Amino acid sequence: MGTGLGRTRSVGLRGVHGFVVDVEAHVTPGLPGFAISGLGDSAVKQSSDRIKAAAARIDDMPVSQRRVTVNLSPAGERKIGTGFDLAIFVAVAAAMRLVPPTVVRDLVHIGEVGLDGTVRPVPGVLPLVRAAAMTGVRHVVVPVANAGEARLVSGIRVHPVADVTELVRRYDALGKGRGVDEVPVPLVVPPPPEAVRDLSEVVGQADAKLALEIAAAGGHHLLLAGPPGAGKTMLAERLPGLLPALDEAESMEVTAIHSVLGALGAGEDVRLISRPPFVAPHHGASQAAVIGGGSGHIRPGAITQAHRGVLFLDETPEFDKGVLQSLRTPLERGSVSIARAQETVTFPSRFQLVLAANPCPCGNGWGKGLDCTCTPLMRRSYFGKLSGPLLDRVDLQVHVQPPGLSMAGAPAGESTTSVAARVAGAREAQGERWCEVLERRRGVNADVPGSVLRGRPWRLPTSATTTLDRALESGSLSLRGYDRTLRCAWTIADVMGLQRPGREEVDLALSLRHRAGVAA
Numbered sequence: 001m002g003t004g005l006g007r008t009r010s011v012g013l014r015g016v017h018g019f020v021v022d023v024e025a026h027v028t029p030g031l032p033g034f035a036i037s038g039l040g041d042s043a044v045k046q047s048s049d050r051i052k053a054a055a056a057r058i059d060d061m062p063v064s065q066r067r068v069t070v071n072l073s074p075a076g077e078r079k080i081g082t083g084f085d086l087a088i089f090v091a092v093a094a095a096m097r098l099v100p101p102t103v104v105r106d107l108v109h110i111g112e113v114g115l116d117g118t119v120r121p122v123p124g125v126l127p128l129v130r131a132a133a134m135t136g137v138r139h140v141v142v143p144v145a146n147a148g149e150a151r152l153v154s155g156i157r158v159h160p161v162a163d164v165t166e167l168v169r170r171y172d173a174l175g176k177g178r179g180v181d182e183v184p185v186p187l188v189v190p191p192p193p194e195a196v197r198d199l200s201e202v203v204g205q206a207d208a209k210l211a212l213e214i215a216a217a218g219g220h221h222l223l224l225a226g227p228p229g230a231g232k233t234m235l236a237e238r239l240p241g242l243l244p245a246l247d248e249a250e251s252m253e254v255t256a257i258h259s260v261l262g263a264l265g266a267g268e269d270v271r272l273i274s275r276p277p278f279v280a281p282h283h284g285a286s287q288a289a290v291i292g293g294g295s296g297h298i299r300p301g302a303i304t305q306a307h308r309g310v311l312f313l314d315e316t317p318e319f320d321k322g323v324l325q326s327l328r329t330p331l332e333r334g335s336v337s338i339a340r341a342q343e344t345v346t347f348p349s350r351f352q353l354v355l356a357a358n359p360c361p362c363g364n365g366w367g368k369g370l371d372c373t374c375t376p377l378m379r380r381s382y383f384g385k386l387s388g389p390l391l392d393r394v395d396l397q398v399h400v401q402p403p404g405l406s407m408a409g410a411p412a413g414e415s416t417t418s419v420a421a422r423v424a425g426a427r428e429a430q431g432e433r434w435c436e437v438l439e440r441r442r443g444v445n446a447d448v449p450g451s452v453l454r455g456r457p458w459r460l461p462t463s464a465t466t467t468l469d470r471a472l473e474s475g476s477l478s479l480r481g482y483d484r485t486l487r488c489a490w491t492i493a494d495v496m497g498l499q500r501p502g503r504e505e506v507d508l509a510l511s512l513r514h515r516a517g518v519a520a
Contacts, residue, residue: 003027003066006094008104009137010072010087011128012079015345016260016300018124018131020108022073023084025091030067036088038072040079041296047085053115054089054164061098068092078343080297082112083122086141089113089164090171098168100175108132111143117164121145121266126259129153130252141167148270149259152252199238199416204403208235211396211512213419216242217426218491219446220484221331221353221393223316226400227366232356235400236280236312239354241416242423243276243309247442250308253348257304277309279351283318290319291326293338298345303330306351316355321385327353331393355394357386366402395446395484396512426494445490450483453490460486464503468510477510485509 006025011018021038034048048068055063070088072079087109094101110128112120125146132140133156140158142150147160161167202209208224212235215222222239224232246254251272255264258277264270281290281302288294292301303311313319330336334350359365360379365372374382391397427444434443437452452458462469468485471477477485488509489501498505 003029004095004097006091006096006101006104008087008090008094009106009108009132010084010110011108011131012072012077013081013083013124013128013260014077014343015298015347016124016127016257016304018128019074019077020132020135020137021077021079021084021087023087023091023109024071024073025088025095026069026071027063027092027095028067032065032067034063034068034070036070036072038070038075038079039077040072040084041081043082044072044079044084047082047088047113050082050085050113050115051089051092054113054117055092057117058098058165058168061093061096063092063096066096068095081122081124082120083110083124083128085113086111086119086143086161086164086167090141090167093168093171099171103171103174106137106139108137108140110140111146111161113164119143119161119163119167123262124260125149126152126252126264127256129156129158130256132156145266148266149255149264152255152270152272197234197238197241197416199241199419200413202231202234202238202413205231205235205400207398207512208400209413209419211398212239213242213423213495214488214491214512215239215352215354215396216420217423217444217495218395218430218487219352219444220395220488220491221355221446223355223357223391223394223397224400225357225359225397227359227402228363230400230402232400233312233314236310236314236354236356237278238416239310239352240276240278242420243352244420244424244427245274246276246308248272254308257300257307257348260300261305275309277306278312279306279309280312280314283313283315285319285323287320287323287326290323291330291336291338292345292347298338298340298343300347301336303327303336303349303351304347307348309351310354311351312354312356314356316357317361317382317385319385321387324385324390325387328389328393353394355386357383392478392480393484395488397514398512422495425497426491429494430491445487445494448487448490450479450486453483453486458500460489460501460506464501464506466503467507471510481513485513488512 008023010021010023012021036045052064055061090104090109093099094104112122114120121143126149129140129150130153133153141161144160144162150158251274255273258264279302290302330349335346336349337346360374361382362373430444431441435441472482489506492505493501
C-alpha cells in the first residue's frame, strides 16, 4: 500500500448546468485526519465519513489511519450534494496505489458512496454527463441506477458501477492489461405514457376553446374566469395536447431539468421527455416552490418544471400575492435568477401561463349573482391579487360559462387531433415568417418584439387597427397590451390561413383580451 497523490474528475451542478471538477487526493502517514477543501457544502464535507466506512471493507486501504487531504478545483465554485463521493474515493484509492493513477486520471466519476460501499444514484446525472461530454470527456462512471439517463448523452461511453469493491477490482485488472466485463443494468419497464386528454370531452365553451386554440398556436398566456364546475381545469389540462412535440434540443433541456429534480426513472430504459410538461402547483405553494429557491441548495421551482410547457395556476386569487407578483419577470425574460450571499443561479422558465379564477370567493357571483354571499369589498380584495401589471402580460382573458342542460346532449366538438393539426400549421407559418427576426425556426408570435410588429414591413394599416388605436389613446390599453393584442391578431390570422390580420382579426383579439371581466 503506497501513499502519494491521486487525481480524477467529477462534475458539479450550477442551476441545471454542470461544470467539470478536478478531484485531487493527497495521502500521507501521520496524524489521522480527512480534510476536504474547495467550497463544498455540508454533504460534500460529510463524504469523508462515508468514504472511510466504505474503505474499511477493502483490504490494504486503511484510510482512517492516514492523513488525507482532498481538493476540489476550481476552488471558487460552490460544490453541492453527494455526487462527488465516488470521485473522492477513486482519487484516494489512486493516491494509495490501489488503482493505477494513469487509468483514472481523465475519467469522470459521479455517484454517492454508501457506508457499505454501494454506489448510489444521485439527481442531475443527465446535465452532469452533458457537461462532461462538452469538455471532451469520453468515459464516465456512474451508479447503475443512473446509467439509463447518462446514456441519453451521445458521444460518451457510460460505465455503470454497483459498489466500490467491484470498481477497484476492475481498475486493477485494467492496469494489468486484463479485460473486464461491464456491470449489467437492469431493464426497468417504464409506466405507459399518460393518455392525451381530448378536447372533444369539453361540452360547449366555444369562446374558451377558441382562446385555447389561439393560445396553443401563438404561445400566448391565458386567463379563464368562471364559476366552479364550468370546465376551467378541463380546458387547461387539454392545452399540452394541442402543442407540438418538443424537438431534440428542447427534449434534452426539459429532461435535464427533470433529472435535476430527481423525477426521471431508474435503470436502463430512461427516455427523453418529448411532450410539453404540464405543472399545476397547489394554491398554497410557497414562493420558493413556485419560483425556485430554498434554504441552502437553490432548487428549481414550478416555473422551471414547466419550461417549454404549461404552468397552470388553479384558484389563482388564492395564491400568495408575492408569488403572483414574482411571475412578472420570468414571463418577460423566459428565465429567473435567484441570488444568495454565496451564489446566483439562473434557471430557464419559458412557459405558457394559464390562470383560472372563480368570479368571487364564494364562487356564486356569476350571471345575476343572486346566490352570491360576497360583499363588494370581498370581491375587490379577491381580485386585488391579480395586479394590473400581471394581467397586462396575459394576452387572452375569457369568461367560462357553466354549460346548461341543453348542452349535455350536444354532439361532441372537435377532437384534440384536428385542432392540433391547425395549431401545427399556424406554428409552421410563424416559424417561416419570423425565422430571421427571432433567429430560430420554431419561433411563435408571442416572442416577436412589439417594435417589429409596429414597424415596416409588418405594420398593419390604420383601417385594421382603428379600434385598437382608440383603446390605446383612451388609456384603456397600455402599449404592452397593444403589442400583445397585435400578436394575438397575427395568431388568429395564422389559424385561419390568412397572410396577415385585418380589422376583424384585430377586433377579435382585442375582445378576447377583455371577456373575462377582470382585466385591470
